[in-house]
Amino acid sequence: MTMKVTMRIRRFDPEKDAKPYWAEYTLEAVDPTDRVLDLLHQVRGRFDGSLAFRRSCAHGVCGSDAMRINGVNRLACKVLVNTIVKGDEGKIQVEPLLGLPVIKDLVVDMEPFFENYRSVMPYFVNDEPPPARERIQTPEQRTRFDDPTKCILCAACTTSCPSFWANGTYVGPAAIVQAHRFIFDSRDRAARDRLAVLSQENGVWRCRTIFNCTTACPRDIKVTQVIAEVKNAISRGRAD
Amino acid sequence: MAAETGAPARRVNINNFETNVWRYMRLSGLLIIPLLLGHLLILHLINSVFDVNYEWVIEYRWGLIGWRIYDAFLLWFAGLHGFLGVRCVIRDYVHDAQVRRVIMVVMAMVVIFLFLLGTVALIGAPFEPVEIPVVP
Numbered sequence: 397m398t399m400k401v402t403m404r405i406r407r408f409d410p411e412k413d414a415k416p417y418w419a420e421y422t423l424e425a426v427d428p429t430d431r432v433l434d435l436l437h438q439v440r441g442r443f444d445g446s447l448a449f450r451r452s453c454a455h456g457v458c459g460s461d462a463m464r465i466n467g468v469n470r471l472a473c474k475v476l477v478n479t480i481v482k483g484d485e486g487k488i489q490v491e492p493l494l495g496l497p498v499i500k501d502l503v504v505d506m507e508p509f510f511e512n513y514r515s516v517m518p519y520f521v522n523d524e525p526p527p528a529r530e531r532i533q534t535p536e537q538r539t540r541f542d543d544p545t546k547c548i549l550c551a552a553c554t555t556s557c558p559s560f561w562a563n564g565t566y567v568g569p570a571a572i573v574q575a576h577r578f579i580f581d582s583r584d585r586a587a588r589d590r591l592a593v594l595s596q597e598n599g600v601w602r603c604r605t606i607f608n609c610t611t612a613c614p615r616d617i618k619v620t621q622v623i624a625e626v627k628n629a630i631s632r633g634r635a636d
Numbered sequence: 637m638a639a640e641t642g643a644p645a646r647r648v649n650i651n652n653f654e655t656n657v658w659r660y661m662r663l664s665g666l667l668i669i670p671l672l673l674g675h676l677l678i679l680h681l682i683n684s685v686f687d688v689n690y691e692w693v694i695e696y697r698w699g700l701i702g703w704r705i706y707d708a709f710l711l712w713f714a715g716l717h718g719f720l721g722v723r724c725v726i727r728d729y730v731h732d733a734q735v736r737r738v739i740m741v742v743m744a745m746v747v748i749f750l751f752l753l754g755t756v757a758l759i760g761a762p763f764e765p766v767e768i769p770v771v772p
């Protein structure tokens with residue numbers, strides 16, 4: 397059995413278009429277990445070779461193809477058509493991530509996102525001389541920051557956040573998730589510096605606990621909880 | 637057994653303005669729920685708004701010092717909570733720093749005026765109803 401799917405795609409070519417517009421492409425014989433990413437490839441192959449979108453791994457690992465599918469942020473490579481189109485005919489709407497400048501079609505400029513990411517020192521800091529073999533950590537200490545290690549920096553959370561839409565100077569959920577990963581790592585020594593950044597005007601206090609980030613995360617990270625833990629660390633004055 | 641690394645209880649002393657605002661919003665938010673419910677109940681559900689006038693307020697409310705304290709809490713906690721909430725919204729949506737500063741200053745002045753007015757009324761209002769002189 398195949399299905400008929402109309403792809404409604406937000407298009408924009410800065411060299412030709414004054415502003416973005418919707419274009420529709422109907423694919424007659426779609427396999428229900430195809431993914432939205434496959435359909436984008438089909439549209440590009442059959443209708444318009446200029447359709448721009450990012451993808452790399454096609455298996456939910458690299459985080460390249462986050463986009464807004466039927467109004468919610470998803471990785472195109474992880475959404476099966478039959479989970480969003482019921483019956484043998486339907487429509488799928490695809491647009492670029494909100495809150496970041498569109499470069500072309502579904503490709504957004506990720507630089508503001510990575511600028512926020514860099515501001516929280518997303519790397520291991522420890523100037524103490526390393527022990528002879530390795531910096532040891534108990535399984536419990538490792539578990540403390542397990543959830544945020546799953547992040548693939550796809551930006552689905554940050555660009556689903558109304559607070560970020562309203563004001564892009566907010567550091568955003570993804571950067572806080574990355575900060576959490578090191579703040580609660582018992583081997584790291586820069587928790588204080590990161591929390592100092594995150595307690596500023598554009599830090600965690602801009603989170604209004606909306607939970608969009610949690611539902612957007614393709615890796616099922618409990619993003620809002622992670623943010624709350626960072627808030628608590630600042631408020632209680634201890635990160636452990 | 638290998639020794640554990642890492643400092644178990646890592647103290648981070650961060651006490652800045654934004655953090656204190658957040659703490660205040662949490663605490664005042666909790667506090668104003670019963671305050672507002674009580675206020676709503678007494679002024680709008682138990683009594684009709686048509687009965688609430690000068691005499692009523694002096695006699696049943698401000699004649700009792702407890703009610704004045706209740707109202708002072710309401711004024712300060714709900715008022716400041718609301719002001720800080722609007723501050724949040726302005727910082728979200730007004731991106732021009734200059735414009736934002738102007739709006740903040742004007743808003744702060746309005747709020748300070750309202751607080752002063754409320755405080756003067758709370759402290760200065762008589763405990764017994766006084767005859768309001770009728771202007772001929």
Ligand code: FES
Nearest residue numbers: 454456458459473
């Ligand atoms: S293409 Fe790599 S996550 Fe989808």
